[in-house]
Amino acid sequence: MKKLTVSALLGACAIIAATPAQAGSTDGKVQVKLLATGVLPDGKITALENNAIGLPAGSQTSANDNVVPTIAIEYFASDNVSIETICCLTQHKVGGEGAIAGAKILEHVLILPATVTLKYHLDAGPIKPYVGVGPSIFFYIDEKPGATTAALGGTKVKLDNKFGVALQVGVDIPLGDKGFGLSLDAKKYFMSTRLHVSNAAGVEVLTTKHKLDPWVLSGGVSYRF
Incomplete structure (x- = not known):
């Protein structure tokens, strides 16, 4: 699936580059x-x-929300079918909930959600609603342990890059006939990862599986040519 995603991204770029x-x-x-x-x-x-690090029963975590700028590039194979890829980098922290409420698990992680969706555009007059689906892989960059993790001996943290699926729905609203428009988009990702925490000797002292499953909600301007 990784080769498929990379190939689709490269193919989309090649098609766009070749478009007059x-x-x-x-x-x-x-x-x-x-x-x-x-x-x-x-x-x-x-x-x-x-759980060699000794998390108590009832320990839970949550990641914070973030708002970032995003660029989306879309190629229309026909009036109703297109392929789209997005580019953004989002930063998050992970904190404790439940028995470890207030704990600082991850101080910093960057996520690159490489995503390609195949979209179908409904024929609804000037306003163009659409649905889409496609593969995604989340790349995790520059993970840093939080203060609580470090205090328990976790000096290194790593999140596994994982494949998942994105479902998409949205609408494009043309502004005149010159290609400008407004766009509203919602994606629901089905994505999980594993957190690996190691001590100074390189021994893994904590391994947890996490459900991310983020909503990714976007709004902005578009230009079609």
């Missing part, structure tokens, strides 16, 4: 969107696989 430059149009083959995106992850523990 032309004036904006509501019937253009390429659409670029500049969006404000809210990333709302879950982050709760679904399995405690290694």
